Amino acid sequence: MRLLLIEDDRMIGASLVRGLGDDGYHVDWVRDGLAASTALADPAADFALVLLDWGLPGMDGLALLRSLRARASRVPVLMITARGQVEERVAGLDAGADDYLVKPFELAELKARVRSLLRRHEGRPSGELVHGALVLDPARHEVRLHGAPVALTPREFSLLRALLARPGLVQSRVQLEQGLYGWGEGIESNVVEVIIHALRRKLGTRIIDNVRGVGWRIGAAP
Amino acid sequence: MNSLHRRLVVSLWIALLAVGAVSAAFVYLRAERDTRLLLDDQLMQVARLAAARDGRVARPVAAPAPDHDDDLLVTVRDDTGQVRFTMGAAFALPAVPPGFSEQVVEGERYRLYGLEVGGLRVAVAQETEIRRNIALSTAFAALLPVALLLPVLALVIGVVVRRQLLPVEVAVRAIAERPPLSLDPVPALPLPADVRPLIDAVNALLGRLRDALAHERHFLADAAHALRTPIAALQLQADVLDGCDDPAERAARLQALRAGIRRVVRLATQLLALAQDDPAGTRAGVATPVDALLEEAAALYGPAAAARGVRVELEPAVDGALPGDLGQLLLVLGNLVENAIGHTPAGGRVLLRSFRDGDAVVLQVVDEGPGLSPAELERVFARFYRGPGAPDGGSGLGLATARAVAARLGGAVALRNRGDRSGLVADVRLPSSVQPAGQG
Numbered sequence: 001m002r003l004l005l006i007e008d009d010r011m012i013g014a015s016l017v018r019g020l021g022d023d024g025y026h027v028d029w030v031r032d033g034l035a036a037s038t039a040l041a042d043p044a045a046d047f048a049l050v051l052l053d054w055g056l057p058g059m060d061g062l063a064l065l066r067s068l069r070a071r072a073s074r075v076p077v078l079m080i081t082a083r084g085q086v087e088e089r090v091a092g093l094d095a096g097a098d099d100y101l102v103k104p105f106e107l108a109e110l111k112a113r114v115r116s117l118l119r120r121h122e123g124r125p126s127g128e129l130v131h132g133a134l135v136l137d138p139a140r141h142e143v144r145l146h147g148a149p150v151a152l153t154p155r156e157f158s159l160l161r162a163l164l165a166r167p168g169l170v171q172s173r174v175q176l177e178q179g180l181y182g183w184g185e186g187i188e189s190n191v192v193e194v195i196i197h198a199l200r201r202k203l204g205t206r207i208i209d210n211v212r213g214v215g216w217r218i219g220a221a222p
Numbered sequence: 223m224n225s226l227h228r229r230l231v232v233s234l235w236i237a238l239l240a241v242g243a244v245s246a247a248f249v250y251l252r253a254e255r256d257t258r259l260l261l262d263d264q265l266m267q268v269a270r271l272a273a274a275r276d277g278r279v280a281r282p283v284a285a286p287a288p289d290h291d292d293d294l295l296v297t298v299r300d301d302t303g304q305v306r307f308t309m310g311a312a313f314a315l316p317a318v319p320p321g322f323s324e325q326v327v328e329g330e331r332y333r334l335y336g337l338e339v340g341g342l343r344v345a346v347a348q349e350t351e352i353r354r355n356i357a358l359s360t361a362f363a364a365l366l367p368v369a370l371l372l373p374v375l376a377l378v379i380g381v382v383v384r385r386q387l388l389p390v391e392v393a394v395r396a397i398a399e400r401p402p403l404s405l406d407p408v409p410a411l412p413l414p415a416d417v418r419p420l421i422d423a424v425n426a427l428l429g430r431l432r433d434a435l436a437h438e439r440h441f442l443a444d445a446a447h448a449l450r451t452p453i454a455a456l457q458l459q460a461d462v463l464d465g466c467d468d469p470a471e472r473a474a475r476l477q478a479l480r481a482g483i484r485r486v487v488r489l490a491t492q493l494l495a496l497a498q499d500d501p502a503g504t505r506a507g508v509a510t511p512v513d514a515l516l517e518e519a520a521a522l523y524g525p526a527a528a529a530r531g532v533r534v535e536l537e538p539a540v541d542g543a544l545p546g547d548l549g550q551l552l553l554v555l556g557n558l559v560e561n562a563i564g565h566t567p568a569g570g571r572v573l574l575r576s577f578r579d580g581d582a583v584v585l586q587v588v589d590e591g592p593g594l595s596p597a598e599l600e601r602v603f604a605r606f607y608r609g610p611g612a613p614d615g616g617s618g619l620g621l622a623t624a625r626a627v628a629a630r631l632g633g634a635v636a637l638r639n640r641g642d643r644s645g646l647v648a649d650v651r652l653p654s655s656v657q658p659a660g661q662g
Contacts, residue, residue, distance in 0.1 A: 009451050009454075009455060011452075011455035011458075011459065011481065011482050011485070012451065014478060015458035015459045015461070015475075018462045018466075018475060019462040022462070022466065082454070103450050103454035104450060104454035104456070104457045105454065106461060107458055108461070
């Protein structure tokens with residue numbers, strides 16, 4: 001699950017990358033408006049969610065948000081800003097933000113809001129991703145099969161989550177890699193195959209279908 | 223009560239009484255004198271009449287008969303002293319010399335007039351008591367209008383003064399009835415020209431208060447806003463300590479939290495220094511040697527500079543001491559050194575110098591950065607102002623703090639571009655402290 005963080009404060013940015021990384025999100029972090037608009041315009045980067053600060057050097061966060069929505073992007077945007085006045089929150093939401101969090105805030109609340117935004121964006125009624133007897137709980141970072149917890153590495157969890165989020169949809173290697181790595185990280189060859197092999201070993205071989213030459217999708221429900 | 227109204231009324235009443243008393247006295251004395259003269263005249267005429275009635279006075283007396291015949295005593299004698307005729311009383315008046323005189327006759331005091339005409343000696347007398355009564359009643363009659371006018375005038379004064387002072391009362395009420403914390407100007411009232419300046423002065427004062435208060439509120443809002451980001455960072459830095467089991471990663475996160483705390487402490491120190499506008503907050507007599515200050519600044523910021531590839535160089539310091547303790551002086555100099563390091567490219571140097579200029583000591587921080595546009599040289603001192611290329615994590619308070627603390631120590635801070643190359647010179651001018659401190 002790849003998120004874009006647009007935040008100019010070095011300390012807040014570093015902490016958010018760490019905190020969200022603990023939950024298996026991959027966070028790409030940019031610190032000014034120009035880099036942010038470049039990142040958002042990158043068609044290869046398929047961000048599941050954008051965390052947007054209002055006051056940015058170069059380009060205002062709100063202007064950035066407006067231009068994003070003007071390009072008909074539907075990516076969920078969570079504004080995180082020190083501007084807490086009612087008018088400011090209204091302006092942020094009206095400009096196209098899906099949620100608004102005023103600094104300072106607790107990491108737990110930010111994570112809950114991220115999960116909630118992703119759930120709504122994916123059109124799920126509850127936070128858990130359920131596929132037959134397989135349940136993935138993003139809030140507790142837990143996977144259960146027939147009620148028994150299954151230990152997964154963060155990358156395994158992340159890839160399974162990506163597949164469960166779009167049931168029936170075949171996702172390419174590049175798409176899946178996007179969720180695991182940010183820019184500048186050297187992608188190891190065959191990493192997707194290695195993770196899928198591990199998932200099949202832990203959850204059963206039929207859990208993931210391989211569509212030869214196209215990619216992978218979630219398999220029959222266990 | 224020391225009210226203008228009361229004082230006006232009382233002083234006008236006193237003036238009125240004084241004028242009334244003087245004019246009453248004048249009227250009274252004048253009336254009494256006129257009456258006496260009139261009565262004397264009457265005595266003379268009656269004397270002449272009496273002489274004529276005796277047949278020896280040729281010239282008839284044309285004067286009308288007096289009203290108070292009964293009050294007048296007349297005695298006519300011949301030149302031997304024999305009484306020929308008396309009138310008004312059973313006894314004869316004694317012989318009197320010609321002209322007016324006063325004497326007691328038969329137990330009463332009389333005013334007399336004597337006349338000698340053709341062998342007749344006429345004496346006319348009137349009781350002085352009667353004369354005084356007549357004079358008094360005449361004089362009091364003359365006083366009456368003045369006495370009646372006085373209270374009327376007093377009343378008129380009271381009403382007029384009250385009416386004329388009404389605008390003042392209106393203005394007082396307009397000020398008194400304002401909401402407790404309102405600093406809006408007192409509304410325009412139809413006031414006389416001599417009261418209007420007072421209201422104008424009050425309004426001007428309110429205006430200055432309003433500006434000062436707005437300034438403080440603005441500062442408070444800015445300060446609260448400036449605190450949000452560092453505190454948000456602290457919160458997150460603490461939050462990410464949970465759920466991290468790897469010791470190395472945990473140590474890194476703890477270090478980040480400590481850096482966050484340092485940032486908040488620094489910001490709080492700056493805000494506090496800015497909020498203390500009180501010159502009395504500076505302890506008198508505390509001084510710090512110039513060389514100790516410069517060495518401390520170089521030692522404090524040298525490592526951070528070295529990490530950026532910038533050298534901090536120290537020229538030999540002048541002898542002498544500066545007012546204030548080391549902490550205060552570092553609030554001034556430290557912010558300037560930090561800025562200089564932040565703007566100097568790697569491989570460059572920051573120079574710390576000092577020299578004497580008359581009674582003052584000038585500290586200079588010279589950098590090799592890009593310098594500032596002339597418009598920015600002053601603007602960068604504004605609180606919370608962050609110029610383009612301001613170092614990361616700054617609050618925009620550094621220069622404002624430096625200037626405020628320097629001012630409190632009796633000094634000044636100014637920035638100018640270098641003449642020889644690109645770069646900025648920060649001049650800190652402080653009064654040389656007379657007593658050098660015993661220890662640095």
